[in-house]
Amino acid sequence: MKIFFNIQYATTFGEILRLNVVGKGKDIEKVYSMNTYDGKSWHCEITVENGTTQMEYYYSVENGDSEVRHEWTTVSHRLELNAKRAMTYFVNDRWNDIPYDSYLYSSAFTDCVNRRHREPAKGSDYNQTLRLIVRAPQLRSGSRLALVGEDKALGRWNPDDAISMVEHNYNEWVADINVKEMKKEETEFKFIAFNEKGGVDWETGMNRQLHAPTINDGEVVVTELDQAFFELCDEKLAGTLIPVFSLRSKGSFGVGDFGDLKMMIDWVAETNQRVLQVLPINDTTSTHTWTDSYPYSAISIFALHPQFADFRQLPEIKDKKKAREMEALRKELNELKQIDYERVNNTKTDYLRIIFKQEGEAVMKGEDFKMFVKENEHWLVPYAQYCHLRDSFGNVDFSSWKGHEQWHEADRKKLTDPKSKEYGDVAFYYYVQFVLDRQMRAAHEYAMARGVILKGDIPIGVDRNGCDVWHEPQYFNLNSQAGAPPDAFSINGQNWGFPTYNWQRMIDDGCEWWIRRFQNMAKYFDAYRIDHVLGFFRIWAIPTTCVHGLLGQFAPSLGMTREEIEGYGLHFQEELFTTPFIARWVVDRVFGIHADEVVEKYLDHKHDDIFALKPEYDTERKIEAVFKGKDSMDDVWVRDGLYALVSDVLFVRDDNDPNKFHPRITAQLNFMYEALYDSDKEKFNRLYNDYYYRRNNNFWYNEAMKKLPVLVQATRMLVCAEDLGMVPDCVAWVMDQLRILSLELQQMPKDPKVKFGILSRNPYRSVCTLSTHDMPTLRQWWDEDYERTQVYYSSMLYRGGAAPHPLPGWLARDIIANQLTCPSMLCILSLQDWFALDEKLRLPDADAERINIPANPRHYWRYRMHINIEDLIADKEYNDAIKELVKLR
Known part of the structure; x- marks a missing residue:
C-alpha cells in the first residue's frame, strides 16, 4: 500500500x-x-x-x-x-x-x-x-x-x-x-x-x-482542516488541596492513605468541585524518624510511600491475636489529633511484613506482579536494594556502605532471580510497591470516573542521600545544595539540602531521567504542579559549607568580571568585597553585651578595628557543629550573630570561574553595604538590579527551553507551575510559549506596583489560591498583620470600618467568592481555607491548621484534618454552602 x-x-x-x-x-x-x-x-x-x-x-x-x-x-x-x-x-x-x-x-x-x-x-x-x-x-x-x-x-x-x-x-x-x-x-x-x-x-x-x-x-x-470553533465559554473549575497524609477517615491507620483518597474524591465530587490536589506521595523513608515527614525530600522519584498503603484493601491478618493488637493500635493512632509519624510508619511496616509473609509468595507468582516488576525494573530493583542496604547498615550514608557505595548494574540479575538469596532480601520492597501502585492506580481511575482531576506535585529536588543519587550519580552535583533566595517565607533564604542537577549531562541524554519521572507520574495523575519551576531556568546553588541561603548564587548564570563591575563606576576591592566585613562597630551592634566575649573567643584581629573569624568558625557548618545541642537564648543569639558575620560580603565568587563574581543577594541589608559611601551604594544598586533582573534574562530563557519543551510534551497531564519568588521576566515568556499554567496569589502579587493582586487581571491559564502548604492559612494570615489586613478589607473587599478579628465565617465566604469569580482556569483552595467558611466546623485554634513553616528546616509535617471524611460528606448544610459558592465559577 x-x-x-x-x-x-x-x-x-x-x-x-x-x-x-x-x-x-x-x-x-x-x-x-x-x-x-x-x-x-x-x-x-x-x-x-x-x-x-x-x-x-x-x-x-x-x-x-x-x-x-x-x-x-x-x-x-x-x-x-x-x-x-x-x-x-x-x-x-x-x-x-x-x-x-x-x-x-x-x-x-x-x-x-x-x-x-x-x-x-x-x-x-x-x-x-x-x-x-x-x-x-x-x-x-x-x-x-x-x-x-x-x-x-x-x-x-x-x-x-x-x-x-x-x-x-x-x-x-x-x-x-x-x-x-x-x-x-x-x-x-x-x-x-x-x-x-x-x-x-x-x-x-x-x-x-x-x-x-x-x-x-x-x-x-x-x-x-482548520480547527472548528464553537460559541462555548472556557471552563473554570474549583478544587481542594490537601496532602494525602492529612486525610482522616474512620478506618484509616493514623495517617491518610489511598483508600481515604477515594473518599476525598467523593467529597470533591459531592460539592461539585473538579480538582483534588495533593502533595508529593513518594517514599521519603531515610532515617525512620519524624524528620522523614518532609514530603519534598524523596529517596526515590518513582517509589510511593509505604505509609499510604490502605490495609482495608488487603487480606486480613490470619493470626487473630495479632489482628486484634493491630486493630487496637489502629484505633489509638487514628484518634490522635496529629500524625505520630514514627509510630504510624513503624507499625504500618510491621503490618505489611505480616501480610507479605502471609500472602507474598502467592502474589509474586501472579502475572500482574510479574508485569509490574518488568515494567518498572529500571528503578524498582535499585530502589529495593537501596532499602535493604539502608536498613542493614542502619543509615543512608551510602559512601559508608562497604562494597555498595554505588549501584552496580551487575547486581540486577540476582536481584530479579526469584531463586536467589538476593531476591529474598528485597522481595518485600517489590511487594509493597506493587500494592501501592495498584491502590494508587485504582484511586486515579476512580477519580476519572467521577470527573475529578487528580493533581500531583513534582518536587524540584531529591534527597542527596537517596536512591536516585546512589543509582544514577551522573545526574547530580553533590558539591552544592539547592535552595531559594530570600523571600517572604524566609529572610535568610531557604536551604533545602538537595543536590543540584548536572543539567548538561541530563540534556545530553535527552532529559531521559526527567521524562521517565513525568511519565511515571502520569500513571497516577492528570495534572501536576511543577514545584519551583524557576529551577528549570536556574537554581539557587548554595555551598555545602552553608546552613542558610544568603551565600548562594544562581546556577547557571553569567557572573561578572572585575572589569564589568568597575564599568558601573564601583572600584572593585576584591578582598574587601568578597570576605566577611567584620568591623568592631559591627560586632558591637550584632552581639551587644556579648561583643567582648565574641571577639576573644571567635575572632582574630587583622588590622585597625577589622577582625576575621577564626579558621575553626569561618563557615556556617562549622558554627552549626559548635553550637549543636546548645539551645539557650544566649547561645542561639551568638550562633545566629556568627552566621550573620559569615554572610556579610558584597560579592560571592563564581563556583566555576574564580575570576567572576555575583552580587550577594539582599546585600543592601548587610554591614558591608552600610559602610559604603552613598555614591558607591548607588553604583552597587544599579549593578545589582541589572544583574538580578536584566542581565540573565535571555540566557535563562534559552536554558529553560533546552529542558521544559521536552518535559511538558512527555505526557498529556495538565502542567501547572509554582512560579513564586524572585521571578525573572523570561519565566513568563517560556510559560506562555509552552502554555503552562501560572500560580496566582492575591497576597503575593507579581506586579510590584500593587499591594494586592487584582483578581480580574488573572490570566485564564492560571491557578488561583489563597494559601499554599508553605503559607499561613487564610485565618492565620488575617490575624498576622492587622494593618495589612485592614488595607485588604478596605481596598479589596470594599468594606468600611475596622476589619473584624478573628476572621468570621461570613467574611471568609466573601474572600473565597472573589477567588472563585476570577478568570483563572482553576481555583484550588486548601481544605483549611474551605473550613474557614463554617465557624462551627473549623478548628478553634487557627495555628493548628498550618502544614509547613518554610523558615524552619526541621519542621514536623503532621497536620491531619480534624473531622472524618465520612462525617464531612454527611454534612449537607456545609456541602450545600460550598456548592453555592462553586456555582460562581
Whole structure:
C-alpha cells in the first residue's frame, strides 16, 4: 500500500522536512526525508506492509544533522489505513504547533472533565473516499461532532441528515465521504456539535468551502482542516488541596492513605468541585524518624510511600491475636489529633511484613506482579536494594556502605532471580510497591470516573542521600545544595539540602531521567504542579559549607568580571568585597553585651578595628557543629550573630570561574553595604538590579527551553507551575510559549506596583489560591498583620470600618467568592481555607491548621484534618454552602 504525504511549510535555505513515524512508546520507528521544489510544498511517498492498520507520525525540520524544530508531539497525527477498497492514500496535512488551547488536550480535560468515548475511524467501503479530519477541543462530555452542508451527500443543511464523525484521537474527529454521491464539485458546509441534551451547536464563522478532488477508484484523499470553533465559554473549575497524609477517615491507620483518597474524591465530587490536589506521595523513608515527614525530600522519584498503603484493601491478618493488637493500635493512632509519624510508619511496616509473609509468595507468582516488576525494573530493583542496604547498615550514608557505595548494574540479575538469596532480601520492597501502585492506580481511575482531576506535585529536588543519587550519580552535583533566595517565607533564604542537577549531562541524554519521572507520574495523575519551576531556568546553588541561603548564587548564570563591575563606576576591592566585613562597630551592634566575649573567643584581629573569624568558625557548618545541642537564648543569639558575620560580603565568587563574581543577594541589608559611601551604594544598586533582573534574562530563557519543551510534551497531564519568588521576566515568556499554567496569589502579587493582586487581571491559564502548604492559612494570615489586613478589607473587599478579628465565617465566604469569580482556569483552595467558611466546623485554634513553616528546616509535617471524611460528606448544610459558592465559577 502506498501513501503520499503532502504538507505546506516554508523553510529557509539548508532546512529540510522529515516525516517521523512513531511506535507505541512514542519512539521513532522510521524517518523519511521529504522533497520540495520551492521550499514551501513538501511531499514524500512511502510504502507500508499490507495489514498495517494505523500510523502515528509528526513532522520535523532539520538543518544538517541537527533538528531545528518539530511539531507538537503530545497529540501527533493519526492515520487509519482501514478504507476497505483503498490501495493508495493521499494525505494533505497541516503543521501543528502547540495550540493556544493545548490544555483541552490534556488528560485532565479529555479523560476527566470532558470525558468521551474514542474509537478508531470506521473503515468505509467506498471506491473513491474523501476523508476529512478536524480538531474540535471545545466539545464537552457527551457531545459529538458531525458535518452538514448544502450538497445532498452532506445533508442539505439538515442536522438530522448530517454525516456523523468519529473521535479517533484526542479532540480530533474524522469522517469519510463518498465522493461519487456528491453532486457538486464545490459546496459549502459547516461542523455542528450535538450536545448531551440533544441541542445543536453550529461552528462560528463563514461557511467552509469543500472542493471535491479528482479521486480514482481505490484512492483515499485525507485532508486535515482548520480547527472548528464553537460559541462555548472556557471552563473554570474549583478544587481542594490537601496532602494525602492529612486525610482522616474512620478506618484509616493514623495517617491518610489511598483508600481515604477515594473518599476525598467523593467529597470533591459531592460539592461539585473538579480538582483534588495533593502533595508529593513518594517514599521519603531515610532515617525512620519524624524528620522523614518532609514530603519534598524523596529517596526515590518513582517509589510511593509505604505509609499510604490502605490495609482495608488487603487480606486480613490470619493470626487473630495479632489482628486484634493491630486493630487496637489502629484505633489509638487514628484518634490522635496529629500524625505520630514514627509510630504510624513503624507499625504500618510491621503490618505489611505480616501480610507479605502471609500472602507474598502467592502474589509474586501472579502475572500482574510479574508485569509490574518488568515494567518498572529500571528503578524498582535499585530502589529495593537501596532499602535493604539502608536498613542493614542502619543509615543512608551510602559512601559508608562497604562494597555498595554505588549501584552496580551487575547486581540486577540476582536481584530479579526469584531463586536467589538476593531476591529474598528485597522481595518485600517489590511487594509493597506493587500494592501501592495498584491502590494508587485504582484511586486515579476512580477519580476519572467521577470527573475529578487528580493533581500531583513534582518536587524540584531529591534527597542527596537517596536512591536516585546512589543509582544514577551522573545526574547530580553533590558539591552544592539547592535552595531559594530570600523571600517572604524566609529572610535568610531557604536551604533545602538537595543536590543540584548536572543539567548538561541530563540534556545530553535527552532529559531521559526527567521524562521517565513525568511519565511515571502520569500513571497516577492528570495534572501536576511543577514545584519551583524557576529551577528549570536556574537554581539557587548554595555551598555545602552553608546552613542558610544568603551565600548562594544562581546556577547557571553569567557572573561578572572585575572589569564589568568597575564599568558601573564601583572600584572593585576584591578582598574587601568578597570576605566577611567584620568591623568592631559591627560586632558591637550584632552581639551587644556579648561583643567582648565574641571577639576573644571567635575572632582574630587583622588590622585597625577589622577582625576575621577564626579558621575553626569561618563557615556556617562549622558554627552549626559548635553550637549543636546548645539551645539557650544566649547561645542561639551568638550562633545566629556568627552566621550573620559569615554572610556579610558584597560579592560571592563564581563556583566555576574564580575570576567572576555575583552580587550577594539582599546585600543592601548587610554591614558591608552600610559602610559604603552613598555614591558607591548607588553604583552597587544599579549593578545589582541589572544583574538580578536584566542581565540573565535571555540566557535563562534559552536554558529553560533546552529542558521544559521536552518535559511538558512527555505526557498529556495538565502542567501547572509554582512560579513564586524572585521571578525573572523570561519565566513568563517560556510559560506562555509552552502554555503552562501560572500560580496566582492575591497576597503575593507579581506586579510590584500593587499591594494586592487584582483578581480580574488573572490570566485564564492560571491557578488561583489563597494559601499554599508553605503559607499561613487564610485565618492565620488575617490575624498576622492587622494593618495589612485592614488595607485588604478596605481596598479589596470594599468594606468600611475596622476589619473584624478573628476572621468570621461570613467574611471568609466573601474572600473565597472573589477567588472563585476570577478568570483563572482553576481555583484550588486548601481544605483549611474551605473550613474557614463554617465557624462551627473549623478548628478553634487557627495555628493548628498550618502544614509547613518554610523558615524552619526541621519542621514536623503532621497536620491531619480534624473531622472524618465520612462525617464531612454527611454534612449537607456545609456541602450545600460550598456548592453555592462553586456555582460562581
